Amino acid sequence: MxxxxxxxxxxxxxxxxxxxxxxxxxxxxxxxxxxxxxxxxxxxxxxxxxxxxxxxxxxxxxxxxxxxxxxxxxxxxxxxxxxxxxxxxxxxxxxxxxxxxxxxxLMPFEVADYVDFYASEHHASNVGKLFRPDAEPLLPNWKHLPVGYHGRAGTVVASGTDILRPSGQRKAPDADAPTFGPSQRLDIEVELGYVVGTPSALGQPVSVDAFKDHVYGVVLVNDWSARDIQAWEYVPLGPFLGKSFATSISPWVVSLDALEASAVPLGRQDPAVLPYLAGENLTNFDITFEVRWNGEVVSRPPYRTMYWSAAQMLAHLSVNGASVRTGDLFASGTVSGPEPDQRGSFLELSWAGREPVTVNGEQRTFLLDGDEVTISAFATTATGTRIGLGEVSGRIVP
Amino acid sequence: MxxxxxxxxxxxxxxxxxxxxxxxxxxxxxxxxxxxxxxxxxxxxxxxxxxxxxxxxxxxxxxxxxxxxxxxxxxxxxxxxxxxxxxxxxxxxxxxxxxxxxxxxLMPFEVADYVDFYASEHHASNVGKLFRPDAEPLLPNWKHLPVGYHGRAGTVVASGTDILRPSGQRKAPDADAPTFGPSQRLDIEVELGYVVGTPSALGQPVSVDAFKDHVYGVVLVNDWSARDIQAWEYVPLGPFLGKSFATSISPWVVSLDALEASAVPLGRQDPAVLPYLAGENLTNFDITFEVRWNGEVVSRPPYRTMYWSAAQMLAHLSVNGASVRTGDLFASGTVSGPEPDQRGSFLELSWAGREPVTVNGEQRTFLLDGDEVTISAFATTATGTRIGLGEVSGRIVP
Incomplete structure (x- = not known):
């Protein structure tokens, strides 16, 4: 070879x-x-x-x-x-x-626009149960379109960059007013990021079939999240400071051509999607992530369980005529599988802090100063070969 | 002179x-x-x-x-x-x-990150009454922090660029499923945009007092909005395709030094803001916008009525340690005054389509193909001199 x-x-x-x-x-x-x-x-x-x-x-x-x-x-x-x-x-x-x-x-590319999706049904359901316990876990739009939003491109950082604990406003449900201080619920999000190479023209949607003409490859993404800041700020315009302090990406961009051998059919989508999101050969990748918290593996999220295909994410984000540029990064949203040890955030792993995780013998919920998180991943092909995606890591500093 | x-x-x-x-x-x-x-x-x-x-x-x-x-x-x-x-x-x-x-x-600068705030109390209250008629118009966080979110930097376009009517998903409240097609509720948002020159380091918040060290000047912004697409997509992560198809900006960047003569004290903020948002000399500008719809003036939004100062917006967006870069654009959000003819969106001017506006003798609500909107503005100084901000215009094409 x-x-x-x-x-x-x-x-x-x-x-x-x-x-x-x-x-x-x-x-x-x-x-x-x-x-x-x-x-x-x-x-x-x-x-x-x-x-x-x-x-x-x-x-x-x-x-x-x-x-x-x-x-x-x-x-x-x-x-x-x-x-x-x-x-x-x-x-x-x-x-x-x-x-x-x-x-x-170093950073492998300069990020143009950064979009973050929310494409794991297990993750969206878990978050729904935690944040809106009295309602249906999935909101009515979730199975009709890949929900997403824009994140901050200027704070996407290289793996290994220290993550400063962000400060901000948070309010306890029973408090009268918000307080200001360092986030008490600092979390990770395990994601796969897609890197756009070929730009598209304004007004020209990119069809699901044109996905590989525009997307070069993938990186691992850790979308660090301050849950307490996010919970207070996010209505009605979505997450902002709870996310914008840092997003880490892995240094090696694996091409779609290399990943192709790990493609698996996308799971069934019910209800049927609108025609612009439909395709004959929609796929996921058979990628398994591994989350190490201070060296100990705490989760192995499986990408093959994602509800929305990346080709659908790109078709959706451009269907209104929005152009894409070289360097655009769009991420899958947190990858969580059906099992408790396949969850891609500590919010889910610790069930909002109520069910601590044992890490090196200690009971842990959210990130403490000095903690280091490393996410690695590999894709598995039909013949059993492994294609590594490398790793993305970061350490929390006060 | x-x-x-x-x-x-x-x-x-x-x-x-x-x-x-x-x-x-x-x-x-x-x-x-x-x-x-x-x-x-x-x-x-x-x-x-x-x-x-x-x-x-x-x-x-x-x-x-x-x-x-x-x-x-x-x-x-x-x-x-x-x-x-x-x-x-x-x-x-x-x-x-x-x-x-x-x-x-042409475009005066390359946009790095684009953030859109929501800093007019009249606008936020109007939208709250229209979208959530049975609840308090302002959400609990609104007077504690300048609510904002990231928009798409790659689709910020020069004044004069044709605006292609976006297509997307929308769902009537009584429909079972969404449908796909051209937006039926295409709208404008009259905003002031702040242009960042001097970058800041990751982890170093920009205080309210450092505003003028980082921000060079302002442009006019028309944040085109597809209300039907936005209404269906925006929970829980905020506006996405309802906004990302185009945002137009004016060609001439007016420096803060030129605008300074039009500064007016910021209105009273109650409840008191947290210390990182407080300042001795917070200001607004005495800027009046003029919205022409196919040549006819339909609104004159006054910037001096904005609840949040631009220095507070910048202090907030960076308080979590997020860095700013040269070319960052952050916009005020729709500028609406207390009077009906001071509203900065057609959503508000037509009260969600229920109270049509007369334009050249016709009853109008949202934008039709061929419509042209031009927003101009001038700042007034204490001595009565006018400082023009030029104009931003765009025409809707199918």
Whole structure:
């Protein structure tokens, strides 16, 4: 398969080849492809081969590459596969293999607009039960459209960035007035994020079938959430400061072409969706997340249980004519499965704090200063191969 | 005052000097300052005077200028005032005066994040009465914090851009299921938008007193809204497709330094706000908008009646540590005064369609294809001088 030495069961095998932006020492940030414990420093390899557009790999973000569109993405994938498969490439590539533990990974792309969906039925039902105990858990619109909203693009940060505990207003149900102070209910949200490459024109909806023409690939997303701030502010215009302090993403962007082998049919949607959301081949991915809280695994949310397909999310967000731009990020919303140990937020895992989780022998509900959360994930193919999505982590500081 | 010939009562007098981006014929877009019926083509004038940073005026957006920060903004204003006041500058400047009717105005800056507030008590009360007739018009949080949410930055468009009627899902209250089609309740929202120049660091809130260090100036905003799409989608995460198809802004950015002469004290806030929102010198501006629907004036919303000050909006949006970036735009939310002819949306003017408005002899409620809406505004100073904010317009196309 490849002439490069790979650790057994590496998340970054020879069929994955995700792209990211790294910094080595004092050198300028540039683009690499991950394989095993290494990355390929793509700019010098592409230059040596006199590849068209070789200078795009010397950029400090993937945006210019993403803007090239699907034919160029596919050509690049073909080239990368040859680099790692053909022993004849070894002489050119080997001098530009860099150990991944020697570099710092940066934001892989500049985020244009950030949209967050709410596409897990288990998550939406859990939240409904917790926030509106006397009503139907799902609101009337939930199965007719993928509910979503815009988040803050400027505070999407690279994995590893410390998360400062946000302060804000919160009000206890029985209090007369709100108080101000650090959030007491700081939480995570485990999500999958889709990265748009090819822009669309204003007024031109992107159909469910055009999904792969516009979306390059995926990253892991931890949409940090301050539940107490959110609960007080969110009517009637939605979450704002409860979310906008930070959203962390993983450094390696895994292409849809690499993920394709893990596609599974979307589950049944009842009631039937409107025609602009319907498609013959709607899929999910067989991705399993793993949430480590201070090193201990507390949950394994399964992406294959999501109610809405990503192609439907993109078709919905653009059906009013809204354009998409290179660098747009849209995330799935919290991924929660049907089982208690498959929930993608501590709000759900601890049932709003009423049922603490045991972490390293302690009873825990929400995040304390010093806590570190790492979310990793892998996709499983029909043949059992694993395609790693890497990880996204962050530590809470006061 | 100035050696330049000015029409009487021009919105762009010699103390205003707003900046914008223009295109003249096939030439590259660049930055001008408006005065009377002309603009000063700043790049060649600055070059001729060998001004530091002259090349910033040859940029196709104001972002690099905005990023320079307040001392540079003030120095630029001083320079501009000298150009138009000192007869000795005439020889240098006059060859670079261009008639404004000879150029096309473009987007003045690239929008980073777009936030929309909801800061008019009259507007929020009207909407509350219309949407929740059986409850208190203002929700419990409204007087404790400036309610806001993120909008779509990528669909903020230049004045004059045609507005395609958006399609989407809407559901009549008595219908079993939603239907899909063009919005039947297309509306405007008259707003004032604040343009951020100086960025802030993640984790560092911007205090109410630091407002003028970060905000360069203002534009007019028409936040086009599809009320039927919005009504069905907005629970629980807020407006999304009902707003994201287009937001129009005016081409000329009026600096806070020019507007300062129109500052008026903020009205009383009861209950008292939390300390992070409190300030000694909170102000509004004495700005009057004028809404023309197919040429006929239908409303004159007064900005001085806004409940929340812009400095409070910025302090709130950053109090959780969220950073701001050059190009961030935050808008006031619909400006509505206490009188029926001061309402800043057709939803309110027509009381949700129940009380049609007479426009050119016809009874009208929401926007029809072919309708054109132009919002203009001027600020009034204590001495009665008017500072024009220009106008923002758009025409509905099917």
């Amino acid at each position: 490849t002439w490069i030495d790979l650790p057994e069961d590496s998340p970054f095998g020879p069929d994955n080849l995700p792209l990211g932006v790294f910094r080595l020492g004092d050198e300028e940030p540039r683009i690499g492809a991950a394989i095993g414990d290494h990355l390929i420093d793509l700019a010098p390899v592409a230059s040596a081969q006199m590849l068209d557009g070789a200078q795009l790999f010397a950029e400090p973000s993937l945006n210019k590459f993403l803007a090239l569109g699907r034919p160029a993405w596919q050509a690049t994938r073909t080239w990368l596969l040859e680099l790692v498969r053909n022993t004849s490439e070894r002489e050119t590539v080997e001098p530009h293999l860099i150990r991944r533990d020697a570099v710092t990974m | 100035t050696w330049i010939d000015l029409p009487e009562d021009s919105p762009f007098g010699p103390d205003n000097l707003p900046l914008g981006v223009f295109r003249l014929g096939d030439e590259e877009p660049r930055i001008g300052a408006a005065i009377g019926d002309h603009l000063i083509d700043l790049a060649p004038v600055a070059s001729a005077q060998m001004l530091d940073g002259a090349q910033l005026f040859a940029e196709p957006s104001l972002n690099k200028f905005l990023a320079l920060g307040r001392p540079a903004w003030q120095a630029t204003r001083t320079w501009l005032l000298e150009l138009v006041r000192n007869t000795s500058e005439r020889e240098t400047v006059e060859p670079h005066l261009i008639r404004r009717d000879a150029v096309t105005m």
